[in-house]
Amino acid sequence: MNALPQPETETVSFANTTEPKAERRPARPVVEPLTGTPPRSAWVEVDLTKLHRNFQLIARDKPPGVKLLSVVKDDGYGHGAPAVVRAAVEAGALWLAFSTVEEAVALREAGVALPMLLLGDRQERELRWCVEHNLTCCVSERAALTRLAELGGRYNRCIPVHLKVNTGMNRYGVRWNDAVPLAIEIAASRTVRLEGILSHFAQSDEADKTFAMMQLARFKEVLLGLAEAGLPTPVRHLCNSGGFLDLPQAHFDMVRLGILPMGVFPSSVCRRIPGLEPAMSVKARIAAIQQLQPGDCVGYGMRFTATGRQRIAVLPIGYGDGFPRVRNQGFALVRGKRAPLVGGVAMDALTIDITDIPEAELWDEAVLMGCQGEEEISVHEVAKLKNSVSYDVLTSWRERLPRIYVNPPSR
Ligand SMILES: Cc1ncc(COP(=O)(O)O)c(C=O)c1O
Numbered sequence: 001m002n003a004l005p006q007p008e009t010e011t012v013s014f015a016n017t018t019e020p021k022a023e024r025r026p027a028r029p030v031v032e033p034l035t036g037t038p039p040r041s042a043w044v045e046v047d048l049t050k051l052h053r054n055f056q057l058i059a060r061d062k063p064p065g066v067k068l069l070s071v072v073k074d075d076g077y078g079h080g081a082p083a084v085v086r087a088a089v090e091a092g093a094l095w096l097a098f099s100t101v102e103e104a105v106a107l108r109e110a111g112v113a114l115p116m117l118l119l120g121d122r123q124e125r126e127l128r129w130c131v132e133h134n135l136t137c138c139v140s141e142r143a144a145l146t147r148l149a150e151l152g153g154r155y156n157r158c159i160p161v162h163l164k165v166n167t168g169m170n171r172y173g174v175r176w177n178d179a180v181p182l183a184i185e186i187a188a189s190r191t192v193r194l195e196g197i198l199s200h201f202a203q204s205d206e207a208d209k210t211f212a213m214m215q216l217a218r219f220k221e222v223l224l225g226l227a228e229a230g231l232p233t234p235v236r237h238l239c240n241s242g243g244f245l246d247l248p249q250a251h252f253d254m255v256r257l258g259i260l261p262m263g264v265f266p267s268s269v270c271r272r273i274p275g276l277e278p279a280m281s282v283k284a285r286i287a288a289i290q291q292l293q294p295g296d297c298v299g300y301g302m303r304f305t306a307t308g309r310q311r312i313a314v315l316p317i318g319y320g321d322g323f324p325r326v327r328n329q330g331f332a333l334v335r336g337k338r339a340p341l342v343g344g345v346a347m348d349a350l351t352i353d354i355t356d357i358p359e360a361e362l363w364d365e366a367v368l369m370g371c372q373g374e375e376e377i378s379v380h381e382v383a384k385l386k387n388s389v390s391y392d393v394l395t396s397w398r399e400r401l402p403r404i405y406v407n408p409p410s411r
Contacts, residue, residue, distance in 0.1 A: 040316075040402055044280060047281070051087045052087045055070075058273065062255065067235075068255060069096065072084050078395045084262075091261075095115050095254065097117040097256055098117075099118070099119050116134070117135075117162060118137050121138065136160055137161055145182070145186060145192060159192050161186060162235070163198070165179045167222075173200075180222060195235060196254075199215060201215055209247065215238075236253045239251055240266075241260035245265075263277045263278040264379055264390050278370065278378070289313050289361075290314070291312075293306065303328060318346045318347045318350055321348075321398050324382065324386040328341065330382075333367040337373075
């Protein structure tokens with residue numbers, strides 16, 4: 001952001017005065033120049049010690065021979081990619097993964113040298129960007145392979161790729177029973193090299209692992225096909241967070257973890273790693289307090305009517321910041337107590353009932369997601385308000401909410 005213009009000192013006209021100018025001149029105000037970005041009284045807070053500890057606990061939990069790939073897409077699941085990369089690298093992560101070329105290029109240009117895998121398939125015009133910035137592509141079909149092989153020739157390089165196998169998710173990837181011929185083609189190329197092979201679970205974090213086991217069997221079938229074709233074994237990776245926690249038989253050479261290091265378990269039934277804690281909180285300060293009389297309404301559409309004398313606090317955060325657009329649902333924490341949301345969430349504000357928290361004052365800190373005292377509003381609780389999942393909540397806080405990094409780890 002550009003530096004803000006510096007405030008000018010006051011100018012005073014002396015045109016109509018008969019008194020000596022020197023005596024009328026006001027003291028010159030001393031104003032420090034403003035720096036940084038303007039403060040906002042609503043923000044996303046990321047606890048760096050928790051983020052680092054989560055990665056360390058996962059690194060300790062994982063079998064030593066299994067490599068860690070940190071999935072940093074969507075700005076590190078909303079936590080800020082640079083902070084996540086730093087914590088991942090310190091815990092020994094050897095790979096990073098992104099879903100857009102832009103995100104990966106930004107980190108390359110910031111000096112991150114780790115191998116970077118782009119999940120999903122790439123359009124032809126993205127491929128040169130990948131080659132120039134050393135970003136590893138997944139290959140699911142022949143056209144991309146041909147184009148990458150041409151680029152390898154032009155750049156005089158042997159370009160590493162990972163073969164993406166569709167074992168049942170039916171999103172990206174070559175269908176498992178067509179995968180070996182494509183792998184053989186890659187292996188035959190002089191300008192492209194089969195560095196890795198992967199697939200992705202459609203359902204790894206639920207109690208019923210039937211489908212996941214079928215996907216695992218199909219993946220193994222492909223690996224057997226590669227071995228039978230005499231191809232060297234590439235880096236094999238199949239597990240996301242759910243698979244990592246619950247399917248040790250599917251760990252292979254590397255696991256791709258996104259949500260777990262953020263301290264959020266992908267489901268309520270998967271295995272727990274003790275000590276993991278959510279690194280992200282969402283907070284706002286009470287910007288106004290209204291004393292309601294019985295019959296008074298609150299907000300657009302008059303969705304809440306006071307039944308008695310009620311005290312209402314306004315928090316300057318709304319659906320324009322990514323908070324779910326609910327009415328008379330959900331809570332915020334104030335002074336360690338739950339205050340129910342009343343009325344409808346607006347674009348820039350929401351209202352909570354603080355009648356039972358008489359000690360609450362203007363500009364008190366309120367928590368919309370996270371802990372305060374003994375109370376917690378979990379990401380899953382917010383997800384219920386959206387009728388969605390934790391992944392959606394973490395990545396939906398909008399950019400206009402500043403990310404504030406607190407509690408850096410002691411070194
Ligand atoms: C291919 C792939 N691998 C791994 C992950 C990480 O998943 P999770 O956040 O559940 O660990 C994702 C995320 O969606 C993905 O698309």
